[in-house]
Amino acid sequence: MIRFVTSRLFRAGLTVLSVMTFAFVVLRMSGDPAQVLLGPDVPQNVVQDFRDRWGLDDPIWRQYLSYLQAMMQGDFGLSMRDRSPAIDLVMQRIPATLQLTIPALILQLAFGIPAGIYAALKQGTLADRSVIVAAIVGFTVPSFVMGLLLVLIFAVTLGALPSGGASSWQHAILPVLTMSIGGIGVLARFSRSAMIEVMGAPYIRTASAKGVSWSDVVRNHALPNAAVPIVTIVGFMVGSLIAGAIIVETIFSWPGMGRLLIVSVTNRDLAVVQCILLLVAAVMVVSNLTVDLLYGWLDPRLRQTTSAH
Amino acid sequence: MNNLVEIRNLRVAFDGVPVLHGIDLDVAPGEALGLVGESGCGKSVTWLAALGLLPGKASVSGSVYLQGQDLTGAPRQALERVRGKRVAMIFQDPSSALNPVIRVGRQIIEALRLHRGLAGTAAKTEALRLMDLVGIPDARNRFNLYTHEFSGGQAQRLMIAMALAGEPDLLIADEPTTALDATIQAQILDLLITLRHEMSMATVFISHDLAAVAQVCERVCVMYAGKIVEEGPVAQLFDTPRHPYTQGLFDAIPSLSGPRRRLVPIPGTVPDPRHLPTGCAFEPRCARARTFCTQHRPELLPQPEGRQLACAYPVPVAQDAVQPEEEYQ
Ligand SMILES: Nc1ncnc2c1ncn2[C@@H]1O[C@H](COP(=O)(O)OP(=O)(O)OP(=O)(O)O)[C@@H](O)[C@H]1O
Ligand SMILES: [Mg+2]
Secondary structure, rough: OHHHHHHHHHHHHHHHHHHHHHHHHHHOOOOOOOHHHHHHOOOOHHHHHHHHHHOOOHHHHHHHHHHHHHHHHOOOOOOOOOOOHHHHHHHHHHHHHHHHHHHHHHHHHHHHHHHHHHHHHOOHHHHHHHHHHHHHHHHOOHHHHHHHHHHHHHHHHHHOOOOOOOOOOOHHHHEEEEEEEHHHHHHHHHHHHHHHHOOOOOOHHHHOOOOOOHHHHHHHHHHHHHHHHHHHHHHHHHHHHHHHHHHEEEEEEOOOOOOOOOOHHHOOOOOHHHHHHHHHHHHHHHHHHHHHHHHHHOOHHHHOOOOOO | OOOOOEEEEEEEEEOEEEEEEEEEEEEEOOOOOEOOOOOOHHHHHHOOOOHOOOOEEEEEEEEEEEOOEEOOOOOHHHHHHEEEEEEEEEEEHHHHHHOOOOHHHHHHHHHHHHHOOOOHHHHHHHHHHHHHOOOOOHHHOOOOHHHOOOHHHHHHHHHHHHOOOOOOEEEEEOOOOOOOOEEEEEEHHHHHHHHHHHOOOEEEEEEOHHHHHHOOEEEEEEEEEOEEEEEEHHHHHHHHHOOOOHHHHOOOOOOOOOOOOOOOOOOOOOOOOOOOOOOOOHHHHHOOHHHHHOOOOOOEEEEEOOOOEOOOOOOOOOOOOOHHHHOOO
16 A cells, blocks of 8 residues: 555656646747747847846756756745746635636536436436437537637626626636536536446346345445546546636636636746646646545455455 | 246347247246256346346346246336345356445345345344355455455355345356356356255256256256247256257267267357248258248147157157267268
8 A cells, every 4th residue: 555655656746747847848948038028129138137037048957957956945936027936926826716616526526427327327218318418518519619608698698697707706607617517518428338337237237136126226336336437537527627727717807827827828927837837737646646546445456455365 | 836937928029129939937946947058049038037137128028927926017126025035146257246346245245134134243144154155265254355356166156145145936047157167167066056955945057068957957948049949857858859959959068978979069050039030940050950840930849758849840759869960961
């Protein structure tokens, strides 16, 4: 168990480091912060001053090493725009992003999984087909289209909900819906096929043959087996939630991390972008780790057993 | 009515394609009945249909009487009281027939709770007794293990323990040894024979292995393409098979006793249920077939010597068992 966790932690660390390195290199190769931030009409000596201060003329490997060194000491760098610590800027935005992502994840789990399982148990019926069609629509329509559609219906036509901003809880409704619909579709479809597969397994027939009632077969024999593949996909969906947050916060002018990322990338605000990417990588790594641990808990075959025979 | 089970004109179709064409079959209390036939002839479907375990797309007609109670069309609750309690079933691949995420002890306890109302320590004690009975060594320490921690043979023993939990009147063993090594097969067969006598429970033994059927059963039913083609005491069918298909099955296995015979596989393959011949289903593969057979489906009819037979031109009784082989050449 300890070996398992250490090896996973090591791999997690490696993943985070690769993301950081990749982001560092790509950001520095793809545009000059001095140009973007200062604009074209600034005198040459001001630009040079700026470049010196941020060490932009150093060879990239030296910049990288000093970046790593600072990171080791918990220094995530300063924003080039207002020279406040990048980490503070990012931290300020996290609650707003969580206000969207957590309800969206809850909606996805609460609707996607039951819909898929229900469809599987009613396989071939009209109810099943309706769930499939709704799910396909849910995950094939891109979230920016879905967002605009919802705005068109609920904000523009019905005037029932605000179309942007973050001043009340009503403002969160459309962004949360936009973020969750695709995931509900994915989860419904995936849970359906996982459940159908499990319901066809020999041990389900055994359970029925021994007299277990249908509802107990589903609850006690099928669901615990279907949970294993479903947990995997939920792990993946945490990643797509973050991607969704970037788009949705932009559409709905929601003051979260996603919008900060877009603004900072446009401005080549290197420290802020790196800080956000690091955080995203960390979230992904943690969710994968959680999935791995859940696996072992759900499926005894995947446990590193040392139990005596 | 002193039969335990009486199956009458049982028919099953999947998506409109009939795969069972009217099965009539009796099982007496305590008897061991063998069910043999090539793959796909409907051995499993017969008993899955009897217990209402087929998927929804299967349409079932006919009757299955369990001591007078008709199971076809019985409400779900009634079937649930029969399954495991009156009629238990074990399957071919024991390792995948047990739930992989539930501890084996709990799976046995579940059956004890359902059928004998046992809970807590009483249930655990009884489960351990059953595990001992079927020959799981060190049951106490292995009670909390999972299926994958047992070998195939051990898993089949666990399946049997679970099947015994309800003290059924009938155990359907659907090819219980097919997935196992030869030595393990023999052990499981011995176990089934012993248990049947100890618990005086009837057994339906479905198998491809005729030698095993002869070892376990008194009576045997030969099925072909969804019909019973010959039925009778094991010794009678083994010594003087009369249906050319039965004879073909015996010729295709090495004989254990008696003179050594050349192995003659039955030519051709089992017909697709969607394209059955209009006459006797075995006619295209049958060396004895005549024009009549291409037109008429033979009925299963009682014969003077006690067996039942569905064939227009059966192997003559007087004939020596070796001779018909000539006709196949
Ligand atoms: N769930 C199902 N859906 C469609 N067809 C099925 C289904 N189960 C069985 N069949 C068909 O019914 C026929 C009888 O199958 P069955 O499983 O009873 O054969 P069997 O005699 O038990 O063969 P085996 O020795 O391979 O177990 C076959 O043609 C099979 O294809
Ligand atoms: Mg079968």
